[in-house]
Amino acid sequence: MVFGKMASGVLNQHVTESLNDSNFCDDISTEEKEPPLQSYLILTMFTCFCPAYPVNIVALVYSVMSRNSYYNGDYDGSRRLGKNALYVAIASIFIGLLVIAIICIVHFTTINHMV
Template identity: 75%
Template structure:
């Protein structure tokens, strides 16, 4: 039969005191604000008719949020910039597709 060890409150209080002492000597680094991830813009670009491109922008934006949550601020900034560039490209491609479609649709002559 295996014996069960019971943790007494003395051990727990000693562990709590060790945590307090360890925290006193260290100064907390100031928390860095999250960089822009352009999530709203990339969600908006999902309504543009440039589907492979706007999905990539959305993925970059979500990866930016995830990277910041893991503590990689520089990577988060880089992914946020990539999301912005791809979202702008998606908007431009969408405007071109709509313009070409309207031009072809309204200028063709029916016989």
């Protein structure tokens, strides 16, 4: 019984010393928090279904590059590439909708001469 009390007392002493250590508290407060990942991967994967293939592939590449930069610790580069992925994805959606609209207009306004 004496050994159990002595071991827990020594353990508690080491724990309280490490918690009271000023370097320990400084390390936590000076560490930089990681910003949230904004690579827009889901949006760029969705744009791959739009008929603007060169543009949406570029958006997907920017998104993947943004994720790689984030996991390598380059948060500013990740944020920049994520914004580029967002802008190119939005452009891809607009181009895709424009292509779909043009195809529908041409299809439904042409006169069928086979009558």
